[in-house]
Amino acid sequence: MAKVILFLVAASVIVAVAWLLAGIPGQVVASIGSFTIETSTPVAILAVAVLVVAILVLLGLLRGLWNIPRIGVTWRRRHRAEAGERAVTRVLVALAAGEQGPARKEARQARKLLGESPQTLLLTAEAGRLAGREDEAEEAFRALTNQAGASFLGFRGLLRQAVDRKDWTEALMLARQAEAAHPGTAWLRQQRAELALQTGNWAEALELTGPDPNRPTYYVAAADAEPDPARALAFAKQAWKQAPDFVPGVLAYATRLRAAGSEKRAQACVLEAWKRSPHPDLAAFALAPLTDPLARAQAAKRLAATNAANPESRILLARTALDAGLTGEARHQLEAAQADGVRQRRLSSILAELEEQERGDTEAGRLAQREALRQAAAADPDPHWQCTSCHAGVAAWQPKCPTCGKAGTIQWQSDRRPSGWQCTSCHAGVAAWQPKCPTCGKAGTIQWQSDRRPSGLSVVAA
Numbered sequence: 001m002a003k004v005i006l007f008l009v010a011a012s013v014i015v016a017v018a019w020l021l022a023g024i025p026g027q028v029v030a031s032i033g034s035f036t037i038e039t040s041t042p043v044a045i046l047a048v049a050v051l052v053v054a055i056l057v058l059l060g061l062l063r064g065l066w067n068i069p070r071i072g073v074t075w076r077r078r079h080r081a082e083a084g085e086r087a088v089t090r091v092l093v094a095l096a097a098g099e100q101g102p103a104r105k106e107a108r109q110a111r112k113l114l115g116e117s118p119q120t121l122l123l124t125a126e127a128g129r130l131a132g133r134e135d136e137a138e139e140a141f142r143a144l145t146n147q148a149g150a151s152f153l154g155f156r157g158l159l160r161q162a163v164d165r166k167d168w169t170e171a172l173m174l175a176r177q178a179e180a181a182h183p184g185t186a187w188l189r190q191q192r193a194e195l196a197l198q199t200g201n202w203a204e205a206l207e208l209t210g211p212d213p214n215r216p217t218y219y220v221a222a223a224d225a226e227p228d229p230a231r232a233l234a235f236a237k238q239a240w241k242q243a244p245d246f247v248p249g250v251l252a253y254a255t256r257l258r259a260a261g262s263e264k265r266a267q268a269c270v271l272e273a274w275k276r277s278p279h280p281d282l283a284a285f286a287l288a289p290l291t292d293p294l295a296r297a298q299a300a301k302r303l304a305a306t307n308a309a310n311p312e313s314r315i316l317l318a319r320t321a322l323d324a325g326l327t328g329e330a331r332h333q334l335e336a337a338q339a340d341g342v343r344q345r346r347l348s349s350i351l352a353e354l355e356e357q358e359r360g361d362t363e364a365g366r367l368a369q370r371e372a373l374r375q376a377a378a379a380d381p382d383p384h385w386q387c388t389s390c391h392a393g394v395a396a397w398q399p400k401c402p403t404c405g406k407a408g409t410i411q412w413q414s415d416r417r418p419s420g421w422q423c424t425s426c427h428a429g430v431a432a433w434q435p436k437c438p439t440c441g442k443a444g445t446i447q448w449q450s451d452r453r454p455s456g457l458s459v460v461a462a
């Protein structure tokens, strides 16, 4: 209806204009050279209007012809951009699906179509990494480091590669460059802390790590690595303060106190630690200045008195009493420990020595010794330093496991570990085999763990 009204209005306007034009009186005469054109005014106005329209159409055509090459370039560019965007989407899908070949192929295509943009370089690098082509990934990451505003992405990728290769020197350099490119990221701080731990830069690790249960370990390691005695003492004191029953921390502090001439303070620290968690290394430290066996036995008594019922105290007393020739006292302590249920190998070893000392080279002595050695063969393993991550045994405590390289995992294992089904991932024990660990939920991790008996460790304390 509206269209009909519009048409009627337009037709009325055209008729009115034509009628007005037709009503204009007069003649128009135009002379060009010998040509003379004479016509009525309405026709002349119409002719001028037609001429103007014709010129406009002609100019439009000429402009169109002139623009044909530019339009072609724009069209091709838009077409490439659209094809590139589609390739980028396909790379993302392939990466998410873990399809190595298609991801690399589409990434190459996207890079060809869209050029060296941060997006295409990053996708090329990630596709290369997915396919295990570290050389391709490295080339793309290096190109990324030259991209203004995106260089952090390049350094981040190169840093991840260096960490995977365990090339700590290169990783440290890249971490510094990444920090300069984009300072203050939490991810980078964590990476730098990990690198500091891996390169044994303990003081820096302490600065970079926040609350961490392994801080006492880092303090002990920092004290060991520090050439300045005063700073080393300060680090060791922190280790002791943060964990007064952490034996390596106590010994690190006590050793430096002793070196600084504060023997009394050192002995007090060790005595305090023995009260909380007696350990053969503490006894070794406390008795080290004494060489006379009787004096050692007396000192052991003073130390053990703070925690007399502990098997470690009994074993220390038995050992030092036997060394001082006090066989009665040694036997009393061994029997008391056995009565408490201690079945460790070192107990049987001291007993064998005791039998030899008491009875000498007699038939009864040989029999008793043989019995003690038989007991030793069937005894529980002695407590020992062990990595809680890879379970490798080590002769002495270290801040980092020499086998798996993890920091803060070496711990004193004094519990008897019976044979049984155990998860190899979270170490939870289960009563019967199951396809999946009920604690950590991982499949195929429940295995039969038999008693591990470490060898080559010292049998006795001091």
Ligand SMILES: [Zn+2]
Residues within 6 Å of the ligand: 387, 388, 389, 390, 391, 392, 401, 402, 403, 404, 405, 406, 409
């Ligand atoms: Zn380990």
